[in-house]
Amino acid sequence: MATVAAGKRKLNMARAISEGITQEMRRDDRVFCLGEDIRHVGGVWGHTAGLYEEFGPKRVIDTPISETGFIGAAVGAAIEGMRPIVDLMFADFFGVCMDQIYGSAGKIPYMSGGQVRVPIVINTAVGGNYCDAAQHSQCLYATFAHLPGLKVVLPSNAYDAKGMMIAAIRDEHPVVFMLHKNCLGVPFLGLEERATVHVPREQYTVSLDKAAVVREGTDLTIVSLGICLYHSLDAAERLASEGVSAEVVDIRSIAPLDRETIFDSVARTGRLIVVDDDYRSYGIGAEVIASVTERDVGILKASPQRVAFPDVSIPYSRPMEQFALPDAHKVLLAARRTLRIQ
């Protein structure tokens, strides 16, 4: 049969991730998946769809609700030379299995003097905006990123998601691979259509330690990630109509943080806003701002601003949740503060 390939095939993030995992499982028989509902449902987000049908029960393993057990099993398998991809479903659930993640996966490579590697990928979904209340809507970027020994990433579109997933599977270190529910392509979770983009059919990697300048500007730098990146782009568009040129940077890699790219941008614009949907205090905003100011506070023309979730649990009520979540309007207000526009 003749080969026909479309030039502009788009995938949503969930599909892009399952395609990346599928291609790696074909390439390397040490790669396998385990977690809750990944087999028959294809993952509650659809990011393991099709894997069981192709690879069967030995490489796609459904587990009981037993995070400590199956993440511990994945850490052990990684130590023994396998390449597990393990599904934590919601970042909110890490509390029951954190010792396996930061005590074992994060520490064993260091404590063995680098002799023992733990090449594990932990998939976990983050974010609210769909009325799932306080225990199923958190982001917890800073909680994971605070701990040494873990890489923590959050792609914001399907192209990056596939390339970063392949890079994460091939990485020698534990990677916490966060999936923002609003960007995955699942309509009832709040569908951000701009996250669904052209994805090449072949394998490729996207670096796990590089931020990306996704919109160039000269007056102001907005640093963001996940769904908040799209709020930031919306705010930048609105600012452009008011004669302000905003640069927007996608963090992509929370840990390690690409401080170079961020600093270079702020050095050009002189103004900095950080936008994320994790709790405000001790968070990404604080880390980004500190990273810039401790290197050279002199590049700033105005005080940096944080836009984040307030330091309260996430409400179930839609009006209350919307009141608290970052959005384009809140980014715009922060921009006007830093630009001293009333």
Place this chain on the structure above:
Amino acid sequence: MNPTIPISWEGDGPAVVTQWFFEDGDLVVKGDVVCELMQEKATIEVNAPADGRLAITASVDAEIEPGTSIGSIAVERAAAAR
């Protein structure tokens, strides 16, 4: 003249088109997910029934009844293009 194969919604009850993954007129490969529908909270993927050129008739947010055509594939074999 190459045949044209309709893409229709054959499920139970109405659904809504949530996303097209190709542009109108794009070449697609048999099995590609060309479109996604939502029925209540369930997402339904629609695959291309053949290689060929896609024509879109139901736009995003359109509500479709069972048996309705949402697009078609004009069967075509072309050189690979990325």
